Amino acid sequence: MESKEVRNNLNYIDACGIGIDLANDYSQISYVTKDMNEPKSISTIPGESKYLIPTIMYKVKNSDDWYIGDQAKLKSFEDDDEHYTVRKLLELIYAGKELYLDDTKYTAKALLKIFIKKLLDEAKRLENVEKARYISVTVEKSNRIIIDTIYEILEELGYEKAQIRVLSHTESFIYYAINQKKELWMNDVVVFDFNWDHFSYRKLSIARNKKPSVISIVEKDFSDDITMSNLETDRDKRNTDEKFLNIIKEEFYKQIISTVFLTGVGFYTDFAENSLVELCSKRRVFKGHNLFVKGACYDALLRYNDNKLNEFVIQCEGRTRANVGLMINNGGHNSAISLSTAGSSWYEAGARAECILDDVKCIQLVVTSPYGDCIRNVKVDLSEFPDRPNKTTRVSISMSFRDDNTFDVVVEDLGFGDFYKGTNITIKNTYSVDEILV
DSSP states (O other): OOOHHHHHHSOOEEEEEEEEEEOSSEEEEEEEOTTOSSOEEOOSSTTSOOOOEESEEEEOTTSSOEEEHHHHHHHHHHHTOGGGEEEOHHHHHHHTOEEEETTEEEEHHHHHHHHHHHHHHHHHHHHOEEEEEEEEEEESSOOHHHHHHHHHHHHHTTOOGGGEEEEEHHHHHHHHHHTSOGGGGSSEEEEEEEETTEEEEEEEEEETTSSSEEEEEEEEEOTTTOOGGGGSSHHHHHHHHHHHHHHHHHHHTTOOEEEEEEESGGGGSOOOSHHHHHHTTTSEEEEOSOHHHHHHHHHHHHHHTTOOOTTEEEESTTBOOSEEEEEEEETTEEEEEEEEOTTSBTTTOEEEEEEEOOSOSEEEEEEEOTTSSOEEEEEEEOTTSOOOSTTOOEEEEEEEESSSSEEEEEEEEEEETTTEEOOOOEEEEEEEHHHHTO
């Protein structure tokens, strides 16, 4: 343990935010301070641009020592013991698997916790970043299993829930794009992501005729058409180049695209010759590894600066798709109070309210498209509640999301003080935004 005197002599960086990109093949980490113009990705080799950290772990036999990344690969090779090597951490989380190493059971969460802690230790060792005010973790596809797991891990590592956020790669792309020079996103912006397990396309568009402006994303998966295994020979590369060229022509047809980003290890195999010529025609094209990790870091920085991006409503994977309000009678006039706004992180969205029923047997929700072109009313039947005199039933109304499209509404009978005890009767309904706004 370091003494207080030693720690006081260390020049730790006061970071506003840390960004982590977790993937099955490679992970990355970055940080930002209030004095930086942009986040800094952390290289595993000081002085070099070695940002990709293989998402691999190696446990030394009969020891509590763990290695990650390139060190794990090297140690596994030196010890000639593949049994103690752990790969595809996110797949283990989704599957809920457990591993036995040295007769000790490791849950997928325990393994991911070791990996994340090692990443944070590297930030401390290489850049003197001990802890940030906010931390954002981005993954290719976010769902409740991985989000819950990452939140639990980071809270166990000392972060408070309010300091943490888990983003999809799509959300990170948005944060990265809108933090670039404005001329780069005056028109549509595209990112192609090519890695060992996927080839994806995302196009960012901004509807500026709305107030606030709406950022929307078109996503397509071309993983069946273009794979890393199809790049082994020169002929394979030419065929892949032709497929990529056809995708570009089809997706860019009659589109005004100002900027294209290429990310992922696949774009460092130099297969894209004719397709790259097409991409660079009247467009700015950038290639790099750290788009998503820097996007996560920008999210942390925005939260540090208390910037809510009120000028935009974000519509993409991971963000709620509609405004949801509760219709109430206020002084004889009907009005809606907000339970959730479109473009919120679904994991954080929702609200709770208490109301007294005034001669009604249902409550009414108002669901509105973020574009303002579709409004629907949804009634929640309360006939299961006991009959009481008017204005003597108090109810709790809670709303929460299961994902970016599905939300639950729970209404509970609270009774009315000492006059009528609550019955604990609860009415729960689940709704799909897509089905409501059909």
